[in-house]
Structure formats: structure tokens, C-alpha cells
Amino acid sequence: MTAVQQPASLRERKKLRTRQALAETAVPLFTERGFDETPLDALLDAVEVSRRTFFRNFRSKEDVAFTAVEQLWSTCLLVLDDAELSGRAADVFRDAMLTTLDRMGEDWYAHFSATLRLVEQSPSLHGHSLRHCAAMRVEVSRRLGVADSTEGRLLVEFCVAAWRCALDEWLPGGEPGELPGCVRRVFDAMPRCLDAEVRPEAP
Amino acid sequence: MTAVQQPASLRERKKLRTRQALAETAVPLFTERGFDETPLDALLDAVEVSRRTFFRNFRSKEDVAFTAVEQLWSTCLLVLDDAELSGRAADVFRDAMLTTLDRMGEDWYAHFSATLRLVEQSPSLHGHSLRHCAAMRVEVSRRLGVADSTEGRLLVEFCVAAWRCALDEWLPGGEPGELPGCVRRVFDAMPRCLDAEVRPEAP
DNA sequence: CAGGCAAACGCCACAGTGTGGCATTTTCGA
DNA sequence: TCGAAAATGCCACACTGTGGCGTTTGCCTG
Incomplete structure (x- = not known):
């Protein structure tokens, strides 16, 4: 653990x-x-x-249902504290998260995925999750030193949103080894998403 | 109104x-x-x-404290329903929001900014706000027809995050006429934010 | 215009969460 | 061994949100 x-x-x-x-x-x-x-x-x-x-x-x-999530983020913040900060902030965050995931054990993954499934089912838990993400944004902004510019704040919002998207893609399977791949895939998709076009719906 | x-x-x-x-x-x-x-x-x-x-x-x-916010979003969804959807999804969303703001009255702006200031002070209201944003993401995704791809979901998350950033920039002043400018500025900053670099902190 | 009908209201009681006071037990350190 | 500090359990309370039920109010038809 x-x-x-x-x-x-x-x-x-x-x-x-x-x-x-x-x-x-x-x-x-x-x-x-x-x-x-x-x-x-x-x-x-x-x-x-x-x-x-x-x-x-x-x-x-x-x-009490969020223990696994808080373990993840407290570890992630420690990783950020120890990491040498240079380069693109998005890459720094992504790598920190990948390092964090690497430090987690098999049992944690089980507990974590069970927590995520639980969160999806309950509105109050979902709200709690979003609040927790907001708190993490503040901490990450501080550590990346990007809190004072519009671009910086946007970026952190974007990164946490990407993290949530990665979880959404991972959850159906839920295999511990696949989460890092999901993270990389979603973070790679970030630059492309701005060019996404609307699709005239036809229901 | x-x-x-x-x-x-x-x-x-x-x-x-x-x-x-x-x-x-x-x-x-x-x-x-x-x-x-x-x-x-x-x-x-x-x-x-x-x-x-x-x-x-x-x-x-x-x-009950969120009436102004819900008025905004229900109007915005109506605007999206009526708008012709073509081009970049980010632009469509931004323009829909600008149109929506244009339809709001002076008294609404007062009520709205008071609501935002209130939300900033109370954790439970802040949580409620984030949950509301999540619900709006779902509706916007559906209307833009981008809910089925990673890029699409990322984009909607990104747009709503940009909207929140625009509010953060607008709130200190709170002049009704300045909000559209904030929205444009933040949306213009979106492509740049991916290249933001970490700043080695020195406290 | 009278009277039935449905919607809205007010009052009451209850379940559930979260907090504070206070006495009791358990553990630490001298 | 003993006193201090911390953790615990028990009790009572404030607040939110829900359901039942009788009563009022506006609507609509004969």
C-alpha cells in the first residue's frame, strides 16, 4: 500500500x-x-x-467512501512536490499521475475501481467527487506555479478534466494495468479536441 | 427578464x-x-x-439560491437548440453563451453576480454549483452531438471549465458589460494554455 | 351562480446527518 | 505506579428533507 x-x-x-x-x-x-x-x-x-x-x-x-481517492491524490501531491518541475505543465501533471499510479498496489486498484462505480450511482457522492477535484485543482495549481495566469488556471482545469475522462474510459474494464494507457491516450487527445466539430444530430 | x-x-x-x-x-x-x-x-x-x-x-x-444560474443555462440550452450547428464545437458553444448573455437583463446580472459571490463563500453551495455544471455538460454534449468520442467529451469539459474561468475573471468587477469580453478572452486563451510551462516556485 | 374537482397549502411527525457536552476508559510518559 | 492526554461512548440537539392528511383556493362545468 x-x-x-x-x-x-x-x-x-x-x-x-x-x-x-x-x-x-x-x-x-x-x-x-x-x-x-x-x-x-x-x-x-x-x-x-x-x-x-x-x-x-x-x-x-x-x-469514508473516498479513502482510495484521497490516497491517490495525497500521493500525487507528494510526487509533485518531489518532481523536478520543468517543461510543459500538462506533461508534468500527466507524468506525475503516471508515477503515482505506478506506486499504487493491486489491492488499491480494486478498492479504487469499486469506489468509482459507487460514485457513479449516487448523486451526493458524485457531488462530493467534484468538490474533491476542485480542491485538488487548487493544490496542483499551487505546485505547478501556474495559478496566477488565465492560461495556467485553464490548464489545470483541463488536466483534471482529462484525468476524469481517462477514468471514464478505464472504468468499464477496470483492469489495473490499463489505466496508464487510458491516461496517455486522453492526454494525447487534448490538443486535438479543440478542433472537434459539431455533428448535426439526426434523431 | x-x-x-x-x-x-x-x-x-x-x-x-x-x-x-x-x-x-x-x-x-x-x-x-x-x-x-x-x-x-x-x-x-x-x-x-x-x-x-x-x-x-x-x-x-x-x-433556491441558484435561480439565476438556472435561468442562464436553461436559456443557453434553448439557444443551442435553435442555433444552426456547424463548425468548431468550441466556437459554437462560445457563441451560444454570448447570445445567451445578450438576452439577459440588467436585473438578472445583479442577481447573478450576487449569487456567484455567495457561492464562493459557502462550500456546500460550491459543491452544488459543480454538480450543476456537470449536469449542463451532459446536456451540452447531447446538443453538440460530441458525446461519443473522447475528444468530444474532453472539449465539453474544457468549454465549461473556460466558462467558469471567465466568471472568475469577471466577478471582481462584476460589470454586466464586461462579461462577454471575459468570455472571449478566456476562449481565445484555450489553445495557448496547453503550452503553458511550469514555473519553478521560489517561496 | 352553484357546486364539484384538483391543485396548492399548512400543520404534524419522522428519518437521517452532523455537532457539542460530559463522563469513562485506554494509553503514554515520567 | 500515577497523573495527564487522548480516544471513546452515550446523550441531546439543530437542521434538512419527506410523507401523510386535512383544509383552503382557484378553476371549470352544469
């Missing part, structure tokens, strides 16, 4: 264990019963945790 | 009047006291409407 193994204190390990139990239980549970149809109490009963402790670990019901 | 004047029946006029009263009261009220800090009951007391009727008119508390 990507999480840095910090045995740390017994207390922190225990807290992290309940966090993990909540996240790993939540995704299958929500998938089976539906996100909006599943009361939070169902998860709490399953993991045997009180509401109070849950909300100390996660900000919201949506949050 | 953009709303088609349909006197219709007395009943419908009455219903529409309460809808309008709610929307026009909501934005200043939320602006003054903060969106999350203002209970819905405060608005209901101000307009003297029961909760039941409120939720028959609006789907959520966020929804």
Missing part, C-alpha cells in the same frame, strides 16, 4: 485500524445496499463504532 | 410569485447571514411560507 508504515504508538495504530475497518467495510456495504439508502448507523453497527468516533475520523458519510 | 411572460392562470401566477419571492429574498438573506449559518426557517419566516410549500417549489436549500 502507499501508506507509509509508521508503527508509531499503539494508540495511533488502533485509531488507524478503526479508520481502515470503516473504509473497507463502507464501500462494499454502500455498493450492496446503495449509498443514499444505507443509513450511517448500518455501517456503525457493522464495525461496532459509535457515531461520535466515526465523525472524529471522517468529516462526512461521503468522506 | 428572460422568463417568457405567461399570465396563464391566476393559480400559476400566484405560485410563480412565491417562487420569485423566495429566490429574491434568499440571496440577500444568505449573503448577509452566511449560507450555512442561516436556517431555512429564517427564509420561510421572511417570506411567510411553510416548509412544505418551499420543497414543492425547490428541491433543496441550495436550489
Whole structure:
């Protein structure tokens, strides 16, 4: 896994264990019963945790379903911090994301794709996902140092949009090894898309 | 205003009047006291409407603050329906949006900019805004007939992102006459943004 | 114009999420 | 071994959104 193994204190390990139990239980549970149809109490009963402790670990019901997504992005931001920044910003972002994907383990891919399928089904989760993307745009802009120009802000919006498109293309299959290819394909399509022409519909 | 004047029946006029009263009261009220800090009951007391009727008119508390935004997009979709679709999809979208803006009245601009300022302050409203944009992407994709290719989906994402950037540039001033200029500027910047280079930060 | 009909309304009660207070248990460090 | 800090569980509360149901209001026909 990507999480840095910090045995740390017994207390922190225990807290992290309940966090993990909540996240790993939540995704299958929500998938089976539906996100909006599943009361939070169902998860709490399953993991045997009180509401109070849950909300100390996660900000919201949506949050607990997003562990895999947040793991990805926190890793990606670390990669960006360590990367040497030079060249086209779009390439830098794409390569950072590819590096990030390379660091993820097999189990993460399973958890991640399950999360994406879940997000597609629930409007509230979809909204949460979009908000998360917006937050990531801010962080990425800062790290790429392109936040102060129109072109820069447009580019970051564009890159995150491309990332989402790559996920859309990947999801039906969902094979871990295929995601990097989807990312490359979509990023290659970016320059072409501006010349896309409308197709007079004929339904 | 953009709303088609349909006197219709007395009943419908009455219903529409309460809808309008709610929307026009909501934005200043939320602006003054903060969106999350203002209970819905405060608005209901101000307009003297029961909760039941409120939720028959609006789907959520966020929804009532979005009237101006929805007016814009419903008009824009109508413009797209009537427009002859040919040429580059990005240009078609930009021109449709410019036409739409031209149809809006002075009072709408005031309501709209107030709404945008409100959205910037509240996380939940911001999330609602992003979800609304996603819904509009679907509608625009359908109308432009570009939903079936990677380039097409990328383009629509890109266009809506450009629209949001234009709003960001316009908002500080907020003069009605300046928004079309912002839109043109940002759309002109789209091809350039792909070549944007990272700037080695030096904090 | 009278009276039935349907739509809109208001009131009530409920489920669900998220927050704060407070006592209790568990863990860390001295 | 003991005190401090942190995590937990329990309780109560505010707020949003929904459904039931009786009542009012406007519409439309005889």
C-alpha cells in the first residue's frame, strides 16, 4: 500500500485500524445496499463504532467512501512536490499521475475501481467527487506555479478534466494495468479536441 | 427578464410569485447571514411560507439560491437548440453563451453576480454549483452531438471549465458589460494554455 | 351562480446527518 | 505506579428533507 508504515504508538495504530475497518467495510456495504439508502448507523453497527468516533475520523458519510481517492491524490501531491518541475505543465501533471499510479498496489486498484462505480450511482457522492477535484485543482495549481495566469488556471482545469475522462474510459474494464494507457491516450487527445466539430444530430 | 411572460392562470401566477419571492429574498438573506449559518426557517419566516410549500417549489436549500444560474443555462440550452450547428464545437458553444448573455437583463446580472459571490463563500453551495455544471455538460454534449468520442467529451469539459474561468475573471468587477469580453478572452486563451510551462516556485 | 374537482397549502411527525457536552476508559510518559 | 492526554461512548440537539392528511383556493362545468 502507499501508506507509509509508521508503527508509531499503539494508540495511533488502533485509531488507524478503526479508520481502515470503516473504509473497507463502507464501500462494499454502500455498493450492496446503495449509498443514499444505507443509513450511517448500518455501517456503525457493522464495525461496532459509535457515531461520535466515526465523525472524529471522517468529516462526512461521503468522506469514508473516498479513502482510495484521497490516497491517490495525497500521493500525487507528494510526487509533485518531489518532481523536478520543468517543461510543459500538462506533461508534468500527466507524468506525475503516471508515477503515482505506478506506486499504487493491486489491492488499491480494486478498492479504487469499486469506489468509482459507487460514485457513479449516487448523486451526493458524485457531488462530493467534484468538490474533491476542485480542491485538488487548487493544490496542483499551487505546485505547478501556474495559478496566477488565465492560461495556467485553464490548464489545470483541463488536466483534471482529462484525468476524469481517462477514468471514464478505464472504468468499464477496470483492469489495473490499463489505466496508464487510458491516461496517455486522453492526454494525447487534448490538443486535438479543440478542433472537434459539431455533428448535426439526426434523431 | 428572460422568463417568457405567461399570465396563464391566476393559480400559476400566484405560485410563480412565491417562487420569485423566495429566490429574491434568499440571496440577500444568505449573503448577509452566511449560507450555512442561516436556517431555512429564517427564509420561510421572511417570506411567510411553510416548509412544505418551499420543497414543492425547490428541491433543496441550495436550489433556491441558484435561480439565476438556472435561468442562464436553461436559456443557453434553448439557444443551442435553435442555433444552426456547424463548425468548431468550441466556437459554437462560445457563441451560444454570448447570445445567451445578450438576452439577459440588467436585473438578472445583479442577481447573478450576487449569487456567484455567495457561492464562493459557502462550500456546500460550491459543491452544488459543480454538480450543476456537470449536469449542463451532459446536456451540452447531447446538443453538440460530441458525446461519443473522447475528444468530444474532453472539449465539453474544457468549454465549461473556460466558462467558469471567465466568471472568475469577471466577478471582481462584476460589470454586466464586461462579461462577454471575459468570455472571449478566456476562449481565445484555450489553445495557448496547453503550452503553458511550469514555473519553478521560489517561496 | 352553484357546486364539484384538483391543485396548492399548512400543520404534524419522522428519518437521517452532523455537532457539542460530559463522563469513562485506554494509553503514554515520567 | 500515577497523573495527564487522548480516544471513546452515550446523550441531546439543530437542521434538512419527506410523507401523510386535512383544509383552503382557484378553476371549470352544469
